[in-house]
Amino acid sequence: MWCRASSSGRTSRPQGFLRSGxxxxxxxxxxxxxxxxxxxxHRRPLFPKSEVAVRAALSLILFLVLAGLAGLAGLAGPAAAQPQSPEQFLGRAVGQDRDLFGWDEILSYLDHLDQNSDRIELIELxxxxxxxxxxxxxxxxxxxxxxxxxxxxxxxxxxxxxxxxxxxxxxxxxxxxxxxxxxxxxxxxxxxxxxxxxxxxxxxxxxxxxxxxxxxxxxxxxxxxxxxxxxxxxxxxxxxxxxxxxxxxxxxxxxxxxxxxxxxxxxxxxxxxxxxxxxxxxxxxxxxxxxxxxxxxxxxxxxxxxxxxxxxxxxxxxxxxxxxxxxxxxxxxxxxxxxxxxxxxxxxxxxxxxxxxxxxxxxxxxxxxxxxxxxxxxxxxxxxxxxxxxxxxxxxxxxxxxxxxxxxxxxxxxxxxxxxxxxxxxxxxxxxxxxxxxxxxxxxxxxxxxxxxAVATGRGEAPYAFVVPADQLDSGSPARMAEILRAGGVTVQVAANDLQFGDHRAGPGSLVVRCDQPFRPFIVEMLGRTDYPRLEQNGETVRPYDVTAWRLSELLGVRVLEVDDAVALQQFELSTPDLEAVSGQRVRTDRARIPATDLASHAMANAALAEGYRVRRISNGDFVIDATANEISQLATHHSAQARDIDVVGPAAEIAAPRIAIFSPWGGSMDEGWTRLVLERHGFEFEQIRPGQPDLESKADGRELAERFDVLLLPSIRAGILKDGRSGTGNGKARLGEATWPEEYRSGLGGQAGEALRAFAEAGGRIIAVSASTPWLIDAMGLPAIADGGPDGDSYAPGTLLRVTLDAQSRLSMGMGEEASAYFANGYSYRPRAWPLPTQVAASYAQSDLLVAGFLDGAEALVGRPAILQIPVGEGEVVLFGFHPQRRAQTEGTFKLLLNAIWPDPR
Ligand SMILES: [Zn+2]
CATH class of the missing domain: 3.40.630.10 (Zn peptidases)
Structure with missing residues (x-):
């Protein structure tokens, strides 16, 4: 009721669009x-005006009864009844202090509107x-x-x-x-x-x-x-x-x-x-x-x-x-x-x-x-x-x-x-x-x-199109690219012939995204080389509000070519097939190899393990699955994986599904949530652990953890939250006032967690920590490394794509190629303290052409420095990611680094 006079003692002002006089x-x-x-x-109203005052429960019951009658009455007349206000229908006013309506109540009211007005249609999306x-x-x-x-x-x-x-x-x-x-x-x-x-x-x-x-x-x-x-x-x-x-x-x-x-x-x-x-x-x-x-x-x-x-x-x-x-x-x-x-x-x-x-x-x-x-x-x-x-x-x-x-x-x-x-x-x-x-x-x-x-620009100036060549490191990545672009309303076509343009060639089956489309701005923003619009004020750089890089080709690790020759584009023979139709996979033998280069292989390997099949991994990271040809074909089709026949298997390690724990602080962590999405998408099972559940206060706690789990994941979480729970504005505390969580939820991993985590690793556990979690972990476990960076570090990059070079010797880079575009959000570089290395530098920030896309200040603090460390601890290992391999579940091009860290070393 927006005409009701205000009784809240606020500063006086007219009460809304229709409240003024x-x-x-x-x-x-x-x-x-x-x-x-x-x-x-409008149909004859169900309620005389006086009945509006009927109390909450009564009103609801009455409504349900009458709505039923109205349903019958509806057979006789085409129009709907006049809907009630939310207060009439729900029995109490919306927007009162210390009161919120839940989704079921809101939905029940929306259904009421839908049923009683011809001016609204509620669509189930x-x-x-x-x-x-x-x-x-x-x-x-x-x-x-x-x-x-x-x-x-x-x-x-x-x-x-x-x-x-x-x-x-x-x-x-x-x-x-x-x-x-x-x-x-x-x-x-x-x-x-x-x-x-x-x-x-x-x-x-x-x-x-x-x-x-x-x-x-x-x-x-x-x-x-x-x-x-x-x-x-x-x-x-x-x-x-x-x-x-x-x-x-x-x-x-x-x-x-x-x-x-x-x-x-x-x-x-x-x-x-x-x-x-x-x-x-x-x-x-x-x-x-x-x-x-x-x-x-x-x-x-x-x-x-x-x-x-x-x-x-x-x-x-x-x-x-x-x-x-x-x-x-x-x-x-x-x-x-x-x-x-x-x-x-x-x-x-x-x-x-x-x-x-x-x-x-x-x-x-x-x-x-x-x-x-x-x-x-x-x-x-x-x-x-x-x-x-x-x-x-x-x-x-x-x-x-x-x-x-x-x-x-x-x-x-x-x-x-x-x-x-x-x-x-x-x-x-x-x-x-x-x-x-x-x-x-x-x-x-x-x-x-x-x-x-947009269409005219796409026709009149380069880029005229983008080509996603069929041959990619990850054979599934062009389809992912197409899926994302199509969700954004972009038409993605497939080439039937050999494409030649500029110095480039691409084979039949390559994807082509023409720029003469109404949503050209989206195409160019997602695929083109647009720079972040850096802003200066009074001689100083203005720091961005949010992230500054989103180029899809780099996020997905897909090679994309620009077509700058309009004449060449005319020679392309293009069709617009239904890309959602997955072509079936057939293998002939009862043993298949699925390549480490394909992200989809991880999901298929996990699915095969869940079905109880024998799964091995060979030294280049490829998975070998023993099952019937029929079963393998079905799995591969379901997961859009590329299964190939294999007769002879060289040295290979048996693998089991890793038992994964992921740490989730009270109040949650966005990075933790996105990480769960990545794990689920690739068929990894996991358990969330919360502060104190279980306790991590002693060596014995750490050894117990190692009996339950092979891997502990620490998503990117600030040190204060990891250690003590939310601090500052934290403990669930609102910015103003004294609200605070109950005592039992005002905790983190605790001051002794380092000792427990060391015992976990010594007993064979693998700890994988991402970005903001790594300085705390180094400190808590006494790891032989120093982390440099963070929001107050010498470089500033609030969400930026950086080139990293990968060490082919590390299991993390299996199926990855020599370099990758890494998502860096004021992350870290490392100085391993103990040389010569037992510590392995799995990735380094590139020596040249470090910045791929987005905003970066202070590149010199990162150039050539270690970006991922693998530190052996006892029988186990700690992996420190200075950047986010799984940021917002968008960085598919670097997911394999994380997934390989989760699997044991096959070599
Ligand atoms: Zn908001």
């Missing part, structure tokens, strides 16, 4: 009218990672929903620019509807958006004010109420469980996306997560929206809201119309919200626009407006009070918390609560709806223009 009253009056008189498109319903609401007036397939087809015409001339585009834009897509609740601790989604949708389908009516008439609005339902429930359940305790407002004990935690919006171009896959299908295949809007929350004590324009740097490959229109929508929203009395809105600061990782920003490279809003947080649903003068500026472009051109009305302070976040997000949503409805024609026409320009 007359229009609010008018709207309330009209809604009353709807309930009593029911316009033609699939299931979340943990199997929850993943839904999208499609909202428009009745006509719009009836015509939605035709509207989609019209937008598609604006995308297929070769078949659509300017005159037709103008006609389509004038008569058509722009498509808006909201992705709410991406980050589960940013609780406002998914909660308010119920109120937003209710208002979108029931309100009769001119703005809402026009939005329904001019637009098709897609709205995903929650991009991560699993995390919503984790946060909501932990919060409700801890309300009233010292832990009220702390983060949950587990990662709030099962694999990605907060990183779930770093997956936009790569599509590792099922949620991203479903959304990419909506955006780049099924609907082609012009605007993609994420509503996030940021820190607590700065501005109340960030809106575009974005800060520099911007991407060189994005069409300027993407940015100009985002800025226009953002500035209009600042104005609208200011008119409603909102203060504390900042633009052109903190958030930049050159990174294609987030689900919304990936849209930039698809000629879609990826709009971001960031509202200040409370402590989940617990309100916070900010005394005057306590608020702070943060980020470039805002030196102090004071009035400036990009921050015209600073918020003075006061209470800040969930209800404020939701009100602000709702008002913001209406501003975007109003802007988009008013600019529907421009949005559509500009979408056409950007697509047309």
């Amino acid at each position: 007359e229009s609010c009253q008018a709207s309330a009056g009209r809604r009353g009218l709807v309930a009593l008189a029911a316009p033609w498109h 699939g299931e979340s990672t943990q199997g929850r319903r993943f839904v999208m609401a499609v909202v428009a007036d009745e006509q719009g929903l009836r015509d939605k397939d035709q509207i989609r087809a019209q937008v598609r015409e604006l995308y297929r620019v070769d078949e659509t001339d300017e005159a037709r585009a103008r006609e389509l834009a004038a008569s058509g509807r722009a498509i808006l897509a909201f992705s709410l609740g991406v980050h589960s601790t940013e609780v406002g958006a998914s909660q308010v989604s119920m109120e937003i949708l209710h208002r979108m389908v029931t309100a009769e004010d001119p703005v809402t009516v026009r939005a329904r008439e001019k637009l098709i609005t897609l709205l995903v109420p929650c991009m991560n339902p699993d995390g919503l429930d984790m946060v909501q359940q932990w919060y409700m469980q801890t309300v009233g305790t010292d832990a009220e407002g702390t983060r949950p004990l587990d990662l709030y996306h099962p694999y990605a935690g907060h990183d779930n919006n770093r997956d936009g171009f790569f599509n590792n997560l099922v949620e991203t896959q479903m959304w990419s299908r909506v955006l780049y295949h099924d609907w082609l929206p012009q605007m993609v809007i994420d509503e996030h929350q940021m820190g607590q004590s700065g501005p109340r809201l960030f809106l575009p324009p974005f800060d520099d740097p911007v991407s060189p490959t994005v069409h300027p119309l993407v940015y100009t229109q985002i800025s226009a929508a953002g500035q209009q929203a600042v104005s609208d919200l200011t008119a409603l009395g909102w203060t504390g809105i900042a633009t052109s600061t903190i958030f930049t626009a050159e990174w294609p990782g987030s689900v919304r920003s990936t849209g930039f490279w698809h000629n879609m407006l990826g709009v971001l809003s960031e509202v200040a947080s409370a402590r989940l649903a617990t309100p916070l009070y900010f005394p005057e003068g306590s608020l702070q500026a943060r980020g470039r472009g805002m030196d102090e918390y004071a009035r400036s051109a990009n921050f015209l009305a600073p918020w003075p302070g006061g209470w800040w609560r969930l209800r404020d976040i939701m009100d602000l997000e709702r008002d913001l949503t209406w501003s975007f709806l109003r802007w988009a409805a008013e600019h529907s024609e421009d949005l559509l026409l500009n979408f056409y223009r950007m697509n047309r320009d």
Whole structure:
């Protein structure tokens, strides 16, 4: 109920888009009218207005009974009933202090809307990672929903620019509807958006004010109420469980996306997560929206809201119309919200626009407006009070918390609560709806223009195409590349003939990605040699907001060639087959060799072990599997692995499935989550170990661990968290206030863990540590090495691809070739202390051409230095990765280094 007067004692301001005076009253009056008189498109209301006050449980039961009756009644009449408000339906108001709704409750309300309005359709996109319903609401007036397939087809015409001339585009834009897509609740601790989604949708389908009516008439609005339902429930359940305790407002004990935690919006171009896959299908295949809007929350004590324009740097490959229109929508929203009395809105600061990782920003490279809003947080649903003068500026472009051109009305302070976040997000949503409805024609026409320009550029200038030669080190990698590009809406073709261009040749079966496609910016950003747009200010380099490298060829370790000769491209004989069809594998004998060069071989080897077949590994790393020809063929087909007949096996080591423990701190670790995803994808089983479970306090504990596990994985986790649990802002502690986890969860591996881990290794265990974990491990175990680097080291590279050279003698480089592109996020180099070496340097940062892609300062601190150490300890070994071989499950080109470290040495 957005017309209810505020009782929270906040600083006074109008209460929302429709709350300001007359229009609010008018709207309330009209809604009353709807309930009593029911316009033609609504069935007779199920409830007289007076019944709205029925209490929660009663209301729900009554609803279910009546909904059943309505179902029967539906046989007699075509229209639906007038939906209830969330408060009426759920029995309590949304957005109250210290209260959050879980996913089942939200879904039940969305189903109610779906069943009782002809202006909304709830579409099941699939299931979340943990199997929850993943839904999208499609909202428009009745006509719009009836015509939605035709509207989609019209937008598609604006995308297929070769078949659509300017005159037709103008006609389509004038008569058509722009498509808006909201992705709410991406980050589960940013609780406002998914909660308010119920109120937003209710208002979108029931309100009769001119703005809402026009939005329904001019637009098709897609709205995903929650991009991560699993995390919503984790946060909501932990919060409700801890309300009233010292832990009220702390983060949950587990990662709030099962694999990605907060990183779930770093997956936009790569599509590792099922949620991203479903959304990419909506955006780049099924609907082609012009605007993609994420509503996030940021820190607590700065501005109340960030809106575009974005800060520099911007991407060189994005069409300027993407940015100009985002800025226009953002500035209009600042104005609208200011008119409603909102203060504390900042633009052109903190958030930049050159990174294609987030689900919304990936849209930039698809000629879609990826709009971001960031509202200040409370402590989940617990309100916070900010005394005057306590608020702070943060980020470039805002030196102090004071009035400036990009921050015209600073918020003075006061209470800040969930209800404020939701009100602000709702008002913001209406501003975007109003802007988009008013600019529907421009949005559509500009979408056409950007697509047309992309195709024309692809035809008019190099690169004209990218070729992925069929012969690659990893035979499965071109198919992976194709899969990722296709998820991003790119057409990938296959060559039927020999390709010759420039100095290059590639055989039949090579993949060809032509650049004269509407999504050319995405193609060039993913495959081309675009540099990170480095920014200087006052003679100093501005440090990037996030990661700075994402070139797909380097992440996947795939050789890609650029076609700079338009005439040569005309000689290519190309087809567009269904690449998802996997060709069957046939072997003839009951023994097969699967190559170490193929990533898929690891999954197949694990599957063979799980089936109980004999698996061996030969000195070059190839796996040998003994099973019937039929069984081998089936396994190979299932895992897209390349099985070859083999008669004679030389020296080979029997292998068993490694017993793996992976350390997960309380509160989770994103790197740990992504690592689990990598392990699962390749068929490795593992057990998560948590602080104190088991204890690692003595040699005996370490020896016990060695009886249970062969391998201990320490993903990249900061020293303080490894040792003591979350510290500083940690122990689950919110940034403000005294909230803290229960004592039992305020712990890490503990001060004696080094001794236990040494005993584990001495007894034959292999410890594999990644990046941030390695300095702690060196210190705790007393390993003979020094780690240099980290966020305060002599080099700075927040997410950068670096060339590493590999030592062919190490088992880690089996199937890898001589060098690789390594993902380095302020990682480490090492100085082994004991020469001559018992320690093996498995990889070094390259002596020359170190930087492959992204931002790097202080290269000299890394050049030629060891990047991976293998340190023998007793019967076992410690492997230290200075970079991330498995970063965000995206660095497939270096996965084999990690997987080889997990397997025992076959030699
Ligand atoms: Zn966020």
